[in-house]
Structure formats: structure tokens, C-alpha cells
Amino acid sequence: MTTSLALLAGSVSLVGVGAYLMLERSLTRVLIGLVILSNGVNLGFIVASGDPGDPPLLGEYAALDIADPLPQAMVLTAIVITLGTVSFVLAMAYRSWQLDGHDDVQDDVEDAAIRRLAAADEASDAFDLTVTASPDDADDEVSEEEGSDGRPVPDLEESPHEPSPAPRVSRETPVLDEQEDRP
Amino acid sequence: MRTELLVPFPVLLPLLGAGLALCLSRRPRAQRAVTVAVLLAVVAIAGVLTTLVDDNGPLVIWIGAWEPPLGITLVADRVSVLMLLVSAVVALAVLVYSIGQGMTGDEMETPVSIYHPTFLVLVAGVANAFLAGDLFNLFVSFEMLLFASYVLLTLGGTESRIRAGTIYVVVNILSSMLFLIGLAVTYAATGTVNLAQLSLRLQELPDGTALMIQLLLLVTFAIKAAVFPLSFWLPDSYPTAPAPVTAVFAGLLTKVGVYAILRLQTLLFPGSPLTDLLLWVALATMLIGILGAVAQSDIKRMLSFTLVSHIGYMIFGIGLATHAGYSGAVFYVAHHITIQTALFLVLGLVERRAGSTSLVKLGGLARLAPLLAVMFFIPAMNLAGIPPLSGFIGKVGLLGAGIEEGTPLAYAVVAAGTVTSLLTLYAVAKTWNLAFWRTPEQAHEMAVAMAELDQTRSGMVGEQSLMRHRGHVHAGNQLVDEATLREARAALQEEGSDEDLHELLEQRKLETRLPASMVGSTAALVLVTVLFTVIAGPLYGYTDRAGDNLQHSEVYVDAVLPEELR
Structure with missing residues (x-):
């Protein structure tokens, strides 16, 4: 299996940027960090899943030429889950702003x-x-x-x-x- | 009848029930009936599954009739059905309790209609995690239960809950991302996420790759299980939620993480080089958790810290990687789920009866509410491991397994476990003395004396009571700067000026009658914890067989995979 260096580098830099943003106190920045981080991880998943190939449609393409469909299904699931998480964090940041006028994470x-x-x-x-x-x-x-x-x-x-x-x-x-x- | 058809129902029923309950959100009575019926059914199915699996071996079902090993599998073996049964019983008790509470939080604006569906989703997620036969399904069930827990933790959207929820959500998102990375790496290295297949293929990987996968997954699950040093989010986020929510979180969510670690160590990486690391981590978790508990002045937070501390016992059993260790860990998980939930439910009653869970304000509960006192005392002593209760049996089993192992590290963890048990006794005894035994007047005097001491900074009476309130003596002579001092004074005054139990009693502000279903469900759960002591013999026999299954991973693999794939 050959790995595309460009995709790998893209994934790594997205994860790095996302992790850095998640260290911020403002919930909005954490949210943006989450989005970037999850994109990086999903891209990494695709990179890890194997060689690119034809669309995995039964009967249309030769079985040996198609890409592995399983990781794609998994990444799709992960994307949907991230979408839900993002909307929840967004609602929480908005509520925090409603209550306090800012969305910084408070000390306990x-x-x-x-x-x-x-x-x-x-x-x-x-x-x-x-x-x-x-x-x-x-x-x-x-x-x-x-x-x-x-x-x-x-x-x-x-x-x-x-x-x-x-x-x-x-x-x-x-x-x-x-x-x-x-x- | 094909008995394995029963396996998906503990996941399916709560999910369908959640949908139905959401449709019935305008008819609270019907909604409650649906929820209770679903949970009763789950308890019954889990009970049947437990006997079936114990007699006939693991049950496996391939969802959607995909050919193995392509589809999703659900696997019910001895460990998972025991976890399923205990968690279903606990969930039912908590649900009945929260119905008695009238609304699900203290605030009037709490949207009651979403509580029941969310609770059912949480139960479905927990059940799915216990039954999951592949790593990705485990990820999905984690997300299910986490989503439900996000909603339950921030119910009502008050300021303190949003603050606590923020920490909880961000930490868990991070661990989910780590899990996803772990999944990607696992799939890249082995080409499968099926646990049984992984169990075979991970053995063939180079050591370095296998170690990396193991560490990634271990860190992920350790965050969920609140294992030191990844435990700091827990005491900050749990105590602010409504009492039943805290109870069910404390009972179930961390144990799902422990269960995942158990599977990881036994099925995927048997004979792994990381058992010593787990023992060290168990030692640190026990000691640091319990030291945190000793320092708290709020009972809810104290219990959250003991929760962290006692996770260490289970990790200890897993880290030993012997038959006795696994057996003890499984027993301890089952015992601890019920005990911790029962304690938090009692605390919810205390808060309702006496208006607070702060040790500064409480006093005289033993006379004010004798039944509450008994219901606190039994699980509290059980938590500390007083014979003949099940906590003692579980601890003896684990410590015995440690001594059997006989390495210096195992002995060190055994010593730490003993110290932790004693310190737990100290923490709950302190709680008992302050909140239940002294009179409300004494509590009031102490609080006033503390406030006065701070204002005048003279008078030895106040000084003494301050010492007694903390329960330990200090000998430091460190000087503090003026700003900190002013802040400290303000804090103490604030604490002293709040209405404590004595004042509340004099003003007759408290409700004296507690709803029967709240008390009833709590009492039932306390009885279950006592029942664990009564049936400890057969139960330990069961966990012994479960530990045996865990140690021989080929039992699991043979049950899941057809002949040609092994």
C-alpha cells in the first residue's frame, strides 16, 4: 500500500491546529478547534484505509479494483456524530453567552x-x-x-x-x- | 427458539421506547409508563440472558444477516450480561426515583419532557457498549451514551450546569477523537474492527505497532473510566447535575470505561507488557482519589472523589492479569455500580430533606430522618469495606489476588488498597459525624464561630471549632499575602451567613414528607446492595467463571467466529 504524503501532511496539520485551538478558554474557539480536529482525524482515517480505487458498487466494477468501503462507512458515521456534537457545543456556547455575556470556561x-x-x-x-x-x-x-x-x-x-x-x-x-x- | 435473538433487545427496546416517549412528550403519565415498562422489560431480558449465558456459553448475533466477519456483531458472554443486568436494575431504580422527584431538576423551567427519552437513550448506549462485538460499535455506543449524558448533565441550562457541562463535553470530545484515531490505526494495521478477529490478528503485529494501538485505546478508555491522571474532569462535572442524573452517571458511565479496559486487556492484548503500568496507575488512582475525598466539605464532591478512588481497585484487578484478579475486578464493578448509585440517591433525599449537602450546614439528620440515616449508613460502610458487607468481600478478593501475585509492586498496591479502604472509612465516618450525628445547633454554632473567628481573629473557642470542622490539625506557619487572606475571609463569611439546617428548621422552611417512590426506590437499591452480601457466594462463583472466560480469550473467539475464519 502506498500512502499519499500530501493527505497525511494535511491530516497532521489539521489535527495540530485543532488541538491547539481546543486549549483556548473561549468555547467558540474550542468549537472551531473541534471541527478542525475532527476533519483532520477523518482525513487520517481515509488515508489509513488503503489504496484509492473505483467506487465500491456491486456489479458495476471489478471486485479487486474497488476501494475499501468499510472505512468510508465508518468515517461517514464519525462525521454525523461530529455534526451532532458541534451543534450541541454551539448551543452550549450560546447559552453560556446568554447567562454571562461571554463563553469562557470558568474555574470550578x-x-x-x-x-x-x-x-x-x-x-x-x-x-x-x-x-x-x-x-x-x-x-x-x-x-x-x-x-x-x-x-x-x-x-x-x-x-x-x-x-x-x-x-x-x-x-x-x-x-x-x-x-x-x-x- | 433461537435464544440469541434475545441479545439485541436490551439495545432495541430502550431506543424504540425513547422514540415513543418523545412522541408522548405532551402526556407525562403515558411517557412515564412507557419508560418504566421498557426498563422493566430490559431487566427481565437481562436476567434471562444471564442464566442462559451462564448455562450454555456466549450468545452471538450478526446484525443485518451480513456474512461474518463483515457485519456488526453483538456478543453476550458472562461478563457483559452481568454488567447488563446490574446496570438495568440500577437504571430502573434511578428512573422510579426521578419520577418521584416530580421534575428532573430543582428548577421549575427544566424541560421534563426530554428527560425520559434521553434517559432511555443513555440506557441503550450503556447496553450497546456491554454487548458490542466490534470496536467501531463500541465507539458508536460510547457516543450514544455520551450524547445522552451531555443533555442530562446540562438539563435546564443553569449557569453552574453549563459550566460543569463545558468541562465534561470538551474532555469527552477529546477522548472520542482519540478513540477515532485509535480505530483508524487499528484498521490500517489489521484490516478489521471485529474484536474476535482483532484478538487473532493483533498477535501477529510487530510489537511497536501493537503497543501504540494499545496505548491509544487505553488512554481513551482511561479518560472515560476516570483513571488518574485522567480523572480530574469527574469531580468537577458530576456534582452539579440533578441527583438522579449524578447517581446514574456515577454508577454506570465510568464502569463502561472500566469494562472497555477489561476487554482490551483480556481479549485484544492478553499478556501485554503494560500490566505494570496499570498497577502503578491503580495505586495512584486509589491514593490520590481518596486524599481528594478527605479534603472535601461537600458530600456530593466527597463521593465523586471516592468514585475516582475506587476505580483504582478495578484497575488493580485488571492489572494483575490473573484469574483471581479478573474475577475480583468483575465482582467489584458489580458491587460498586449499585453502591455508588445508592449513595448518590440517598444524597438527593438528604438535599431535599435538609436543603443542602454541605458538611458546614448539615447536622442532626440521624434524629431528623432516621430512615435516611440508615439508608446512608449501610452503603457508606459497604463502600469503606466493613465486614461482612460485599465491599469487604470484593476488597478481600482483590487484595488476596494481589498477595497471590507476590511481586513487590503487587504488594505495594495491596498496601495502597488497604490504606485507601481505611481513608474511605475516615471520609464517610467524618460525613456521618458531621451531617448525621451532631445536632443542628452544634452545626450552627460551628458555622457562626467560623464566621466570627474570621471577623475578629481572636478567641480560642472559634479556633478550636474551626480545627474540628476540618477534622485535622495543621502545623504549617506559612504566611499568606493580604489579598488571599481577604478573599478567604470573604469566603468564610459567605459560608457562615448562608442559611444552615438549624436556621431552616427554626423557620420551618423544609418539607418534612419525602415522596414514597423516591424513598422506596432508594430503599430497594440499598436492599440490593445488601443482597449482594447475601448472595456473595454464588455471585463470586459466577465471577470466577467469568474471569475464567476472560483469561481464555479463545472462548470468546470460538463463539463469535465461524470455523474457517479462526
């Missing part, structure tokens, strides 16, 4: 709610830590930070002049700010 409401809940949760935990943390804990954290900064560990004599309060403030400031911010 519950997903967004869970994301926000998680954010609230983290905020409440941060709040919890800063309020209940004892001064000792805060000192520990500061000394840890100093260690990680690679500064020399201060002597006991030098400790009054240490800039240790500074990191403590800088660490807690954003949280405290949030607290000030409350209504």
Missing part, C-alpha cells in the same frame, strides 16, 4: 472555595503561632537564624550590643501588621 467554584479555605487555614495557623509562642521560643528561633546566616556566634560580653532584636522584629512584623489590620 468548589475548587476555588477549597483553595480559599486552605489559605484561611494557613493564615489562622500563622496567627496561632505568633500569639501563643513564648518569648523563649522567639529567642530560639532568632539564634537559629543567626546560625544559618553564618555570622560568628557572639561572646557573652558582646551580647548586649548584638543586633539580635532586629531579626526578631523583621520576622514578626508582617504577622503583626496583619493583626493591626483586623477590623
